[in-house]
Amino acid sequence: MSGITSYGVYVPAYRLDRGEIGASLGQPGLSGARAVAGHDEDSTTLAVEAARRALRRAPGFAAAELWFASTRPAYLERSNAAAIAMALGLPEELAAFDAGGAIRSGAGALRAGLRGGGAVVALADLRYGLPGSEDELLGGDAAAAFTTGDDPVAELLGGAARTMELLDRWRAPGAIRTRTWEERFGVEDYLEAVEAVTAAAAKEAGLEPDEIDHVVISGPHARAVREARRRFDPARLTAGLAADTGYAGAADFGVRLCAALDQAEPGQTILAVLAADGADAFVFRATPKLAAYRAAVPPEPRAVLPLRYADYLTWRGLLDREPPRRPEAKAPAPPASWRNMRWKFSFTAAQCAACGTRNLPPRRVCLGCGAADRGEPVSLRDLLGTVATFTDDWLSESVQLPAKAVAVDFDGGGRFEFEMTDAPGREVAIGDRVEPVFRLAGVAANEIRNYIWKVRPHEEES
Secondary structure, eight states: OEEEEEEEEEOOSEEEEHHHHHHHHTSOOOSSEEEEOOTTOOHHHHHHHHHHHHHHTSTTOOOSEEEEEOSSOSOSSSOHHHHHHHHTTOOTTSEEEEOOSSTTHHHHHHHHHHHHSSEEEEEEEOOOOSTTOHHHHHBOOEEEEEEEEESOSEEEEEEEEEEOOOOSEEOOTTOSOOEEOOTTTTHHHHHHHHHHHHHHHHHHTTOOGGGOSEEEEEOSOHHHHHHHHTTSOGGGBOOOSOTTTOBOGGGHHHHHHHHHHHHOOTTOEEEEEEOSSEEEEEEEEEOTHHHHHHHHSOOOOOOOEEEOHHHHHHHTTSSOOOOOSSOOOOOOOHHHHHHTHHHHTTOEEEEETTTOOEESSOOSBOTTTOOBSOEEEEEOTTOOEEEEEEEEETTOSOSSSSEEEEEEEETTSOEEEEEEOSOTTOOOOTTOEEEEEEEEEEEOTTOOEEEEEEEEEOOOOO
16 A cells, blocks of 8 residues: 655745735735745745655655656756755655646656655745736745655555646746636636546546545636536535635645645545646545544644735846845855755764764864764754854845844754844844754855755744
């Protein structure tokens, strides 16, 4: 029996009020707010955060593959999946692949991970377009991740796919705007495809479609998805993200599936359908492990941070504002990044075998006792720390000034200086508890993305 062994969702802290968008552009506004990735987040960092949550709930998981899907990859002609694998501390023997470009790649990555077993599947997206566009108003940034293998919390019972060359939406490489055809185009085709894959997947699972307990339907064609949902009992439909956080592109399918897993009881079945460039369907059955799995780690609370429309436009490169008057950031040197990749990407320090001192960053000669070449690797990714001292940095390269620079003492030893993130306007105090997060320091003029570890305020679980 194989299927999903763990899962996790990450929704960024920032929220942009849709009414402010309308007011700024002089057009009718919508209610609610959409989720927005921070200025130091991209699809890679979102995927890392979701996958960390899934792996945290799967101790001892041995990953053989990693699949990453996004319509907004940080790099082209370079693997984003490799950076994700390194940030997660996965072994170099892992096979890591990108499945990007199309929204359907989210279902494709999950399909590949389920076939192989022992896989990490990470889906992440940033949804935006030209100011006032539907993608801006109705989109939302988010990520979902799964681990797959034997003895799952959700057993895979069946699946089906249908492919169509239907030009209902498209975006050229490097373009900001996603173009769409008239919204009535494709509705009937998508409905037919959803019905076909639903029937085929249910048949493979030995079920009738109306016997399935939970139904998830995702897709970029809002009208087609709305009509498809009307074919099912509303009580069986799972919304996924709260309505006001927005459609999450390649990650939306995964986020909604995670929401269904959060609601399902052992023995109940879940139909997950993605309608994009055709349709894909999966049927899962919740196993007895699911209830214990959910109870073991309660959802992680996260503060919501309001965001101004002007800042949102700046972060997305849609508003060219005067930059800080200081030299441009120096691009990371690939040779140095390679030599220090375990520290830079995996946040792996060296603990002296002679005296126990944690050396951050790793070094050959221990700062505690002077012993040479006695350091043993130790990961600090999932450790909490305490603020030892702090300052406001008005000369930082950060988009948000003043940057909060904090010296952190980690539980069990080790001190290092970080930038505090996800804390605009927050009063920092000595003794505050913080946790490490994988983020962007910035993007250099040669377009190299400088990934580093920062810290954010730790919120105790309720």
